[in-house]
Amino acid sequence: MSDTNSSPNGKKILSRRNLFFGAGASLLAAAGHALYRHVSSTSSVKVESFSTPASGKKKNILVITGSARQGGNSDVLAEAFVKGAREAGHDVNVFAAGRERMSACLHCEGCWSTGRPCVLEDNFEKLWPLLEKADMLVFCSPLYWYNFSGHIKCVMDRLYPYSKKQKLRDMPVREAMLLMCGESLFLRSFAGPAEAYRQMLGFKGWKDRGRLFVTGVNDAGDMAEHKALATAEAMGKNA
Structure with missing residues (x-):
């Protein structure tokens, strides 16, 4: 036929x-x-998760989260890290950038003119005392449009006073970690923030202690019992 x-x-x-x-x-x-x-739509920058061995010294760790969603997936990821770090004996503070609203950096060059890092009177007043006693910074953000969330990016921009040549003092931070999660199934989708983080490390001379990228989580509860939580907790214990 x-x-x-x-x-x-x-x-x-x-x-x-x-x-x-x-x-x-x-x-x-x-x-x-x-x-x-x-x-x-993503970069060809290599994205990988890893962690490096700990020094064994007690640290003052500041975890900066980037989600406005209370109990969201990146919050759960951060909580696992904090749990491990505290169990290991580290002092840990958490600053929830998504729920401690602050202005973006205005580039007004008023840094240190009042003796404080910034002239703006907002929730940065809660953050800078924590920055100035932290040995390690841990950024934990959801992936928004192939980048950090706007909340945590705003905090990063407000670190400008500590990068000026005419600064009164710097942060004691010497090490950093990056934890991120997002809906995308492709690790390459995290290439933008991964590269920005790498550049920050080089600029400030911070040691990269590890990165964790979690794919395929978006809806509330997706991170519950996820295998990445054990990894985040282990990174906290080995901080």
Whole structure:
């Protein structure tokens, strides 16, 4: 039997088999387009999770979280790290950037003019005393548009007073870690913040103590009992 039939005017009519294969090809093309869009929208910077051995010394650790969602996935990830760090005997403070609203840096160059790092009177007043006694900074953020959340990025920008040549004092921070989670299934989606973090380390001379990138979590509760929690806790114990 032929796969096609001829119409009275000579035009060919597709058979059911051709329609089936045509629909299949369309679905594959759509899936391929979605995959290409997801991958091509990210950088080729290598993204990997790792941690380095601890020195064994007690540290003062400041964990800065970047989600406004109380109990969100990145909050749960941070809590696992904090649990491990406190069990190991470290002093740990947490600053929830998403729930301690503050202005973005205005680049007004008023830094230290009042003896304080910043002239703006907002929740940075709660943060800078913690910064000035921390040995280690741990950034924990959800992935927003292939980058840090705006909340935690705002905090990073407000560190500007400690990077000026004319600063009264610097942070005692010598080490840092980065924890992130996001809906994307591709590690490459974290390339933007991973590279920004790497540049920060180089600029400030901080030692990179580890990074953890968790894919495929978005809805509330997705992080519950996730295997990454054990990794985050171990990173805290080995901080």
